[in-house]
Amino acid sequence: MILIDGKKAAAELREELRQEVSELKSKYSKVPGLTVILIGDLAPSQIYVRNKEKSAKEVGLKSEVIKYPDSVQEKTVLEKIQELNGDENVSGILVQLPLPKHIDKQKVIETIDPSKDVDGFHPMNVGNLSSGYESSVPCTPLGCYLLIKKIEPNLNGKKAVVVGRSNLNGKPMTQLLLKENCTVTITHSKTKDLKAECLEADIIVAAVGIPELVRGDWVKKDAIVIDVGINKTDKGLVGDVHFEEVSKNAKALTPVPGGVGPMTIACLLKNTIDCFKRSQI
Numbered sequence: 248m249i250l251i252d253g254k255k256a257a258a259e260l261r262e263e264l265r266q267e268v269s270e271l272k273s274k275y276s277k278v279p280g281l282t283v284i285l286i287g288d289l290a291p292s293q294i295y296v297r298n299k300e301k302s303a304k305e306v307g308l309k310s311e312v313i314k315y316p317d318s319v320q321e322k323t324v325l326e327k328i329q330e331l332n333g334d335e336n337v338s339g340i341l342v343q344l345p346l347p348k349h350i351d352k353q354k355v356i357e358t359i360d361p362s363k364d365v366d367g368f369h370p371m372n373v374g375n376l377s378s379g380y381e382s383s384v385p386c387t388p389l390g391c392y393l394l395i396k397k398i399e400p401n402l403n404g405k406k407a408v409v410v411g412r413s414n415l416n417g418k419p420m421t422q423l424l425l426k427e428n429c430t431v432t433i434t435h436s437k438t439k440d441l442k443a444e445c446l447e448a449d450i451i452v453a454a455v456g457i458p459e460l461v462r463g464d465w466v467k468k469d470a471i472v473i474d475v476g477i478n479k480t481d482k483g484l485v486g487d488v489h490f491e492e493v494s495k496n497a498k499a500l501t502p503v504p505g506g507v508g509p510m511t512i513a514c515l516l517k518n519t520i521d522c523f524k525r526s527q528i
Contacts, residue, residue: 249499251394251473257509260393261306264516268307271523279338279523280309281365281516282331284324286350287317292343299341302512308519309336321350325358332360338526339365339519362525365518367419376422381525383518388420390510391452391473398471398499399450402427408448409433410441410487411455416475420452441465453487463492472497475507 272278281303285296296312303310313327324342331337340363342355356364361371367383375382384392395402407429411417417433424431434444435455445451445465453461454475466472476487486503494500501507 248494248497249398250494251398251499251501251506253390253394253501253506253509256394256397257390257513260510260513260517261302264513264520265306267520271520272307275527277336278307278309279519280311280336281339281341281519282311282313282337284313284315284327284340284342286315286319286324286343287347289345292345296343299512299515302516303519306516308516311337317347319347319350321354324350324355328355328358332358332363335526337363338523339363339515341365341515363522365515365522367518368414373414373419376419379426383522384423384514385415385419386511386514386518387454387475387507388416388423388452389514389517390507391416391420391475392423393514394473394501394507394510395450395452395471402429402450405429405449406447407431407450407452408444410445410451410453410461411435411475413454416452416454420454424450424452451488455487457487458485459487459489461488461493463489463495466493466496468496469498470496472500473507474501474503477503477508 268278283296300310300312331340340359346352356368359369361369364372364383367385372382376384407424409417409420412433412435421431421433432444434441442465446467448470450471452473456476458478458480472488472493474486474488478485484504
């Protein structure tokens with residue numbers, strides 16, 4: 248079995264991006280800029296934003312983090328986004344989720360200029376992705392897609408099962424696989440026989456948030472299995488896939504941690520650079 252090393256793949260992508268930023272700097276005399284808005288002091292969000300900032304600087308991007316307390320008014324955040332929309336030094340805007348209850352997440356997402364929406368959550372980017380047009384793609388499914396392509400460059404006609412239908416992962420993942428001419432089944436909590444669906448799959452992407460849901464006897468020989476889940480349990484962090492069991496059948500499998508996670512941040516940098524390039528046309 249191939250253990251899909253997300254850390255190694257992310258490091259390789261970052262190196263490619265570092266070279267690209269260097270070329271863009273020579274061509275345009277400026278570099279792409281990523282601005283992150285962080286509201287409140289949730290520890291996971293703070294760690295994640297710190298990692299984003301570090302990675303952005305590593306590849307040569309201009310990086311800025313704007314911090315607000317939990318008590319910040321929605322109006323203040325929306326006004327700041329509008330200001331960033333008009334700032335030509337800002338190529339990408341990201342508002343770190345989750346948000347405090349009094350701030351409307353959808354309103355925040357829709358205020359970001361779609362051409363600077365590095366998370367790929369704006370309805371215009373969602374629509375463009377599902378229509379097969381150019382768009383920013385949510386970072387986690389994009390990372391999953393790039394890992395799958397490393398193992399199997401030609402996905403033509405492959406059967407793929409996506410476990411989970413969230414806007415964050417399941418739906419965009421489905422669109423990316425459809426674009427590669429896969430036959431895609433999207434499954435969820437109401438699917439009648441999830442095991443039978445998974446057994447048909449050449450590719451399984453599990454993004455449902457249920458610890459070790461996908462078992463060894465759910466996976467056919469030589470399937471590629473991508474585990475997006477990160478679940479805290481008594482035995483530590485585990486994914487949505489039972490690693491030990493599935494590793495006996497799968498052709499390739501991502502570990503948790505160290506699989507999809509590192510690719511998510513690398514893809515955020517990629518999206519920022521792509522937004523910059525589109526703005527220069």
